[in-house]
Amino acid sequence: VVQQLGRLPPQLLLDSPARLPIIVSMPSAARSIRLLAWAIAARWFRPFAPLTALYFAQVTGSFAIGMFAISVSLVAQAVAEVPTGIVADRLGRAVVFRLAAFASLAAVACYAAGGTVLPGLPLLLIGAVLDGIGLAASSGNEDALIHDALAAEGRAHDYGRERSRVASLTQFAGFVAVMIGTLLVTGSLRALVVVSLAPAVVAAVLSLAVRDTPVIQSHEPIRRPHLAPVSTSLRALRHDRVLLALFGTALLAGVLGSVVWALQPAFYALFLPLAVVGPLLSLNFLESAVGF
Numbered sequence: 001v002v003q004q005l006g007r008l009p010p011q012l013l014l015d016s017p018a019r020l021p022i023i024v025s026m027p028s029a030a031r032s033i034r035l036l037a038w039a040i041a042a043r044w045f046r047p048f049a050p051l052t053a054l055y056f057a058q059v060t061g062s063f064a065i066g067m068f069a070i071s072v073s074l075v076a077q078a079v080a081e082v083p084t085g086i087v088a089d090r091l092g093r094a095v096v097f098r099l100a101a102f103a104s105l106a107a108v109a110c111y112a113a114g115g116t117v118l119p120g121l122p123l124l125l126i127g128a129v130l131d132g133i134g135l136a137a138s139s140g141n142e143d144a145l146i147h148d149a150l151a152a153e154g155r156a157h158d159y160g161r162e163r164s165r166v167a168s169l170t171q172f173a174g175f176v177a178v179m180i181g182t183l184l185v186t187g188s189l190r191a192l193v194v195v196s197l198a199p200a201v202v203a204a205v206l207s208l209a210v211r212d213t214p215v216i217q218s219h220e221p222i223r224r225p226h227l228a229p230v231s232t233s234l235r236a237l238r239h240d241r242v243l244l245a246l247f248g249t250a251l252l253a254g255v256l257g258s259v260v261w262a263l264q265p266a267f268y269a270l271f272l273p274l275a276v277v278g279p280l281l282s283l284n285f286l287e288s289a290v291g292f
Helices: 010-015 017-025 028-041 051-062 063-091 095-114 120-138 141-149 154-185 190-195 197-207 228-239 241-269 274-291
Strands: none
Touching: 010 197, 028 063, 028 095, 028 141, 028 154, 028 197, 051 063, 051 120, 051 154, 051 190, 051 241, 051 274, 063 095, 063 120, 063 141, 063 241, 095 141, 095 190, 095 197, 120 141, 120 190, 141 154, 154 190, 154 274, 228 241, 241 274
16 A cells, blocks of 8 residues: 555645555654664673673684684675665565564574584574674664654654664663673673573564554655665775775774674783673773763
């Protein structure tokens, strides 16, 4: 019905009784964004997050192998970026949002079971791939859900403020999670991962209530190949050296940033007890929450 309404002139839509059931059943932007915010915050409520490298090293017996598992997650995210975008275009953003939540839940379950049911490395690698898929499914998709909810009420100009609030809540949830995890740190970090299953389940349940916001268009949408943005970007990089340099710098910064973040707990653990490492790293989340 929404697709057919999108082909009608705006003047006809304003007087059309067919639009009334859609508007009546459409949740308010505030309610939709609040639901999204809590679902995202629950998904990233991971007490073990800053100590992931230490936990992987504990399970596999090697920091090198543990870092390899973390790198697999980043590669999986890069590979899944375009396919998850295509799925969002075909099936809706809410479907991909649920995919992110359930992939994250499955990833945490694999992390928790690593070294118990099966040898540690295979389950960690499976969890890393699922985590990467979850990250790809949430990348950009959450922003689009927030924007669509606001645009449906003519409030697209509020996007920056609302997106910052959601990001702030997510980062604050990470801070609280790490502080709670500090109280649970023992000789084994597995307890932190097991505890992280509870908020992951909550996030998955909340994701089932997320709905796509019907976007009424006054014109036929432009149909383009799904990989058109990729080919356009590659052509731009080939012909613009400045853009290529900026891309290379951003790529290098992203890679080094990920490595530094993953290895920070291992470095701090050389000098500090684990009970102190968590709160120290949690300051990153608190600073980001305040910044947003």
